[in-house]
Amino acid sequence: MQNSTKNLRVLMEMRPALDGFYGIPQETRLLYGVLSTLPELELSGLLQMSKRSVRGGVYGNAALSEAERVHRFARVVVSLKGSSALDWKGDVIEWLDDLWQTWRLRYAAWTGLGQIPLGHFETRYFRDFIWQELYGRSLPAADREQVLLGDYRVCGYPWRRMHLVGIERAQVLSHSRYPVLDTRGLDVFVAQTPFPGRVSRGTALVVHYHDAIPVLMPHTISDRAFHQASHFQAMAANVRSGARFVCVSEATRRDLLSLFPEAEPLAHTIHNMLPTHYYPAEPAPERVADIVRRHLHGEFEGKIRGKAKLKVFRLARAFGSEEEKTAFYARALGPDSRFVLMVSTIEPRKNHARLVEAWEALRGAADPDLKLVLVGHIGWDYQTALEGFLPWIEQGSLFLLHGVPADALRLLYRQAVVTVCPSVGEGFDFSGAEAMRCGGVVAASDIPVHREVYGDAACYFDPYDTASVVETLRQIIYSPDAESLQARLRAEGAEQSARYLPERILPQWEAFLRSLNG
DSSP, X not given: OOOTTSOEEEEEEOGGGXXXXXXXHHHHHHHHHHHTTOTTEEXXXXXXXXXXXXXXXXXXXXXXXXXXXXXXXXXXHHHHHSOOOOSHHHHHHHHHHHHHHHHHHHHHHHHOOOEEOOEEEOSTTOHHHHIIIIXXXXXXXXXXXHXXXXXXXXXXXXXXXXXXXXXXXXXXXXXXXXXEEOOTTOSEEEESSSOSSEEOTTXXXXXXXXXXXXXXXXXXXXXXXXXXXXXXHHHHHHHHTTOEEEESSHHHHHHHHHHOGGGGGGEEEOOOXXXXXXXXXXXXXXXXXXXXXXXXXXXXXXXXXXXXXXXXXXXXXXXXXXXXXXXXXXXXXXXTOOEEEEEXXXXXXXXHHHHHHHHHXXXXXXXXXXXXXXXXXXXXXXHHHHHHHHHHHHHTSEEEEOOOOHHHHHHHHHHSSEEEEOOSOOSSOHHHHHHHHTTOOEEEEOOHHHHHHHGGGSEEEOTTOHHHHHHHHHHHHTSTTHHHHHHHHHHHHHHHHGGGSHHHHHHHHHHHHHHTOO
8 A cells, every 4th residue: 555644546436326316326426525525535436337338538648639638538428428339330340349348358357367457537628527427416516616626537348247257257167256457556446336356456445335135135136147146246256355345334244244254354334424415304395296296207118027018107197187287286285285205216125015005004094185105216126016006196195206306305305294114125225314314204114224224213113014014104193192203203313314414424434544544
């Protein structure tokens, strides 16, 4: 490592920030944002795509005019946004280049020889692109100038292709091995998931580890064969290479050590941080109807399990006229309406079906006017969940939203009678902590990570027992002491969620990174 009097040169993987909004993509943006404020860090980001090659970038010390340099940087932008080929001839050239990349990766993985070169990309010409694509969805505009100070490295080889060569090797030999990234001159490389590569001598590999769900709950993930194998094989290789792991919860750390106990001295826990968008909000019930109406899902064309054809799911109620629509939402979600909120991607481990069953039971037994608002994108294995939603959507009692901006979501968290987090498996689970930060009330599944992250600021239920969910929600909403219980949960939620504010988490990262600078 470098001399402790010099700045620490840190490269951080930014690929997840290009792939989504919440979860790991959000945490990637937040972490880069706070680390960029540390004066002793020289921070840069790694640009790489999951499935496509990144073209362009400046490699080596070639003598180029400024115009040629900008042209090569612009090619990076073009390839990150889509195909960079101009016509069929360009498609053929790119196909041949991809084939060459694959064989070069195989050679490097099998023989241990050679390194993957990293190109350079300068921010100054492409400030709008970097802000909009990498940071704008999670960071406030006040952070813009700070995060645009750093430049970037470019890995032209797709992340998935790097995984595949390691998996191929593991299928033939006893264990996986991956190519080496040319990280010479860098002190630390921070990867956002188990990384399918090694680093140059003198660079410390740090894996920001979010969860072991692809290994421990593979039945709940998408593209199961690839994600299970890629996660396990890369994680095993990272452990063998002596990588440090920064786990987002102690529960996640325990899962890691249950698989690789030898990683114990190199595994640390630093919780995720909450975006500054979320803070205590005053009730504004008059805004709920408009927020719901503006962010409803429309039609969704999805797969039918076991069949090649697609089915169109109509995820918003149909109306005969605009006047009828306006009158309905004003009535259904007016200032006196009550709704239960869940914020999560539609996927199996999030347990939407259990919540819907409990909500149906509550409506039947106690409150036929209780609404259910679900916020989240459509993920995978969604057919059963969506088909369960459809009758209630058409009746006008269930509302499925997406693309809800932070200021609107902040209000929904505050206005909901309760935000429910019913997942059967998590690494951290942002939604409950975000709801607490906004002054909301939280009920959560009784799993270790929820107990750790939410503490006494939530009421818990058995995620496999509908009756348990019903009873917990009944106590929060309808019991004689519901008002005092809600007040206690709001007060404790404000204190608990404050643990995950950036100003609490950044010093932990700073101390950890300093420990690498010995």
